[in-house]
Amino acid sequence: MVKAKVRVGIVGYGMIGCRCADAVSLQPDMKLIGVADAVVDYRIKAAYEKGYEIYASPPERLDEMSKAGITLAGTLDDLLKEVDVVIDATPAGIGARMKAVYEKAGVKAIFQGGEKHELAGHSFVAEMNYETALGRQFTRVVSCNTTGICRVIGSLHRAGLVERAWAILARRTTDPWKAHSRATLDTMVPEVHIPSHQGPDAQTVIPDLPITTIAAKGPYTISHMHFAVVKAPRNVSKEEVLTVLDKARRVCFVDTADGLVDLASVMELMKMLGRPMGDMWEVAVWRDILSTSRDEIYLVYQVHNLAIVVPENIDAIRALTELESDPAKSMDLTDRTLGVKESFFTRAG
Amino acid sequence: MVKAKVRVGIVGYGMIGCRCADAVSLQPDMKLIGVADAVVDYRIKAAYEKGYEIYASPPERLDEMSKAGITLAGTLDDLLKEVDVVIDATPAGIGARMKAVYEKAGVKAIFQGGEKHELAGHSFVAEMNYETALGRQFTRVVSCNTTGICRVIGSLHRAGLVERAWAILARRTTDPWKAHSRATLDTMVPEVHIPSHQGPDAQTVIPDLPITTIAAKGPYTISHMHFAVVKAPRNVSKEEVLTVLDKARRVCFVDTADGLVDLASVMELMKMLGRPMGDMWEVAVWRDILSTSRDEIYLVYQVHNLAIVVPENIDAIRALTELESDPAKSMDLTDRTLGVKESFFTRAG
Amino acid sequence: MVKAKVRVGIVGYGMIGCRCADAVSLQPDMKLIGVADAVVDYRIKAAYEKGYEIYASPPERLDEMSKAGITLAGTLDDLLKEVDVVIDATPAGIGARMKAVYEKAGVKAIFQGGEKHELAGHSFVAEMNYETALGRQFTRVVSCNTTGICRVIGSLHRAGLVERAWAILARRTTDPWKAHSRATLDTMVPEVHIPSHQGPDAQTVIPDLPITTIAAKGPYTISHMHFAVVKAPRNVSKEEVLTVLDKARRVCFVDTADGLVDLASVMELMKMLGRPMGDMWEVAVWRDILSTSRDEIYLVYQVHNLAIVVPENIDAIRALTELESDPAKSMDLTDRTLGVKESFFTRAG
């Protein structure tokens, strides 16, 4: 007997929503029913161009959106009747209002990192706690920075190498689509509160991760850079750290010796590798920068602010809907269909 | 009888070379033999990852490049023996040195806009002068900005609407891969010489185009913005101008009303449309900004600094090799295989 | 008999207000009574540090502002009782609400370019129309860009050299104090409407100036760059144009040959010349870029977005209050006290 495909809706067709829609479309065990949004601008027109069904959310937007020259498939309510699970990719804070709507409609939902842990009652990073999400109605894929921390520092932690960790997060200011008027320029802006929220947020996934984070935003639009100092419980060698990270899923090495000297050149590599939207789903750890000194480990890594959560959302669908109970099998399928790699250069050294 | 495919080599695997390699690979009447470059960095590793054959150019680089963990297919000399035509996408000024090599090897070559018109003796924009390149050994695809001018102002000129034209070119400072240390930041840099070279350069393609250009570079990495003032020989309406540009090939409209309010949002649209590398081969003309006043036309348009010349290189191959003598047929094939559009939104209004 | 000093208040202590306060303080015929603002942040603390009297505006802010550790001199009403004239440097649009307050208090007021011409019924550029402001209750110092256009293109116009003019205004995105979150980054943003408001705005000062402006904002915080094309009624030489601009007040030449190659290097020169706040009150016209071709003139010039209106505000005080009926005498005094130059290098060539 063939298992029926899980029916998925995307609510909020912004920069995460559009990526999730494409990713769902690539899954053999899922069917994208449609995407819901509140306005018809170039983003929705691009979705329509791809043939995605468009739903009005909130429903009262239907009339106005219909005037924009596209044929709508219905309202959010119509979409919710057709789906098993939604990815809520609405702007931060809106998800909190949507939860009741999903509850009423009886659909499962995956929120994003802009929402609080308490909203979903569960926070998700596939490699770390897939099992605990099995069958739940809600989970929350944690933010890009938190996901990056979990993959990298979490992997070192699982290998017993983290007695204490600190990470400075030099975040990108805003996405390109808002860079016309909402960006930071020629300055660096520290966050007022230390620890920044990402440290405690990582602990919603890995409760005993002893990390403190300090954040700032800088004038760039493309991904974040983390500088981490890890104190190990004993002396460690660079080779030992590399071995742990090499085995960590969705973590890849880059080397300045290859010309990958900054955030932008790594992004160029993604384009040259043919990645859709130039995306990097993996965390890129600089291999030739990574160093150790006695019991201390120093790392610099790059986190794509949008793409990194896409495979996590796909896995979260499988966990909530129990499409797949084995985390590794879900992640293998996600990674294969999307093109997530364990190494950017599989042919060359 | 099946016509043999034209055998193509790419010399210089930078940001134009890599795009041309992918574009050649998509052509039913061409075969990509390989790409030549002087170093093995992330760019060449990405080419190798795609399965392209890598050649060392200059030949004396063979040994060092071989040490980088990839298997080379040979030297430039080996490549030239295998091909009918090369796209020379080496850095500006290098092409001038390569011409003799191509002549000696008896291969046709297409240079890029960084080289002087005199090097090739012919400058190329498909829509404007494809026929004059038929059977030549050399041509030069003019630079991104010049190509943009030819498509937009050239189309108005062909429609008899240009008595005089001026364009201010607000150029991007550098490509992302060099943005770590070679960029402009928080300032605008005017070019010292007026007219800037793009005006006279456009006249190598359209000799009687009465245009003067003023250029400056600004702190952005993603495409150029042109501000053009055109004096027509008579009063013109906005509708008349839109009709001409709507018919111009490889020119598309964008509207701020769709949220396409700046260079960056148009680039986001390209990603959302699934364009490889987020590329925009077309010139984007702002439709709701375009205006006229009596005999004057005001236009703002966007030129992608790398992608715009890719379809031109493909057409230039067909012209030089006489694969196709009908310009429209060549351009139709190029546009269909690459995905070049006459309108970004074909379903929506 | 000694003429009593004019008593001046500054309403709105932002980036223009603070400069005007300092400039008023330097005038032998004016007395700065105090500055009014609505919050106590670093700007007001800096004013207090200088010894300026601080007034709460609106009055209901008095209590909250008093808690911030500074001693207030009173409310706006108190200030208005003490002054003959105010410089209203409140954010754009607030001035429109303040006019009634000034009328009721019977004080003269100078609004800034963020307000509409109609609010004041008169728009002011000292060199162009000082006389027409004599004795008025209100005027408006036009915006930085409009002031720049009036000084440069207006001077050419007065010399009979402008049959038609077009200017592309590549504006700075925002001031540094807002650059943490309100800026443009890595993109260029065209204004939707052509002509942009600066052209018509210049005509409120010089009614018959035949100019059309096109504007865009770019990712830089320091001053604007204008690219102007002027069609003269006859053939002109570069020397003739230079002679006219050399005589224009508050216009100085810069040369790329001196290393002054962009907006930022000219700003560095201002710092090196010891200008307060690194200010440039003059328009900087690139002398070695300026060129002519038959009856066309091409100019590139730089307009400081804050400083340029400071001498204009000082002159406007003298005009409204009739402290000085001779425009040249007012401007001479303003320029001497502030340090405004006709040439940046008075000793060297």
Add this chain to the structure above:
Amino acid sequence: MVKAKVRVGIVGYGMIGCRCADAVSLQPDMKLIGVADAVVDYRIKAAYEKGYEIYASPPERLDEMSKAGITLAGTLDDLLKEVDVVIDATPAGIGARMKAVYEKAGVKAIFQGGEKHELAGHSFVAEMNYETALGRQFTRVVSCNTTGICRVIGSLHRAGLVERAWAILARRTTDPWKAHSRATLDTMVPEVHIPSHQGPDAQTVIPDLPITTIAAKGPYTISHMHFAVVKAPRNVSKEEVLTVLDKARRVCFVDTADGLVDLASVMELMKMLGRPMGDMWEVAVWRDILSTSRDEIYLVYQVHNLAIVVPENIDAIRALTELESDPAKSMDLTDRTLGVKESFFTRAG
């Protein structure tokens, strides 16, 4: 008997040289003889405008520099005959070549942080090791970042609060005068080597400072931001740390609550306070960001990349020439003449 003034020359009139020239001019116990440079551009023209004597360095530049419209006072050799001490503010690496020239001329010299410690045999931060420079022929004022580390982390260290420290240095990419073509844009660039040189460099001043630094450069031109994590030998309170830093010389607090939320707003404050060139000689430590947790201290502070070393150079002159043997007296005089503060707001809270 009146002590003769120390006679000072500045070699290299760049962004540090020009500041040092102005600072020397303000000292009652020093006399600026002149400045030496190799070209006549806007920087030298600005120096000439101020009335500084200009010398050609190297001497063979005399003829060419003389053609630029300024009257030279002689060559470097002439300058060296007239001075007791020079501040060598030549580009990094040039100082190493100049040492022999100074030795031959028998003048004392102060090198900058671009030179190696070994060149001078002594590295200088006034508050930390003034005494050890007394009477030496050479010293080196360490770089801006190293000076900042010494003042802030060094002060905590002297107070017994540093068992271990790590600092991430988010450096500005380049100075504004080079921002037209040598900058970083829309990306962050990590330094390849960990520890970055500033940690070991600080140890040339404070040998037992247990710090490791990680550096990166970001796309901004105005000062650096440091993120420091300090592990104390015991639990510490925020109040205790604030008390130590409050007493540290040339360290001032800033608060986000005052609107000082980023590098740029602090720079705006400097302009509003009337600082020459908008300079900040002090390190600005964010008071309301600073926090502690048990035995850990987290700090974010800002280091002006040019101004911070100016008072250090002045003190170094007094130390080398033994004008003043008491460090505190030298620093008091320097701070009073320049306007260096222990608090930016002396009147307000």
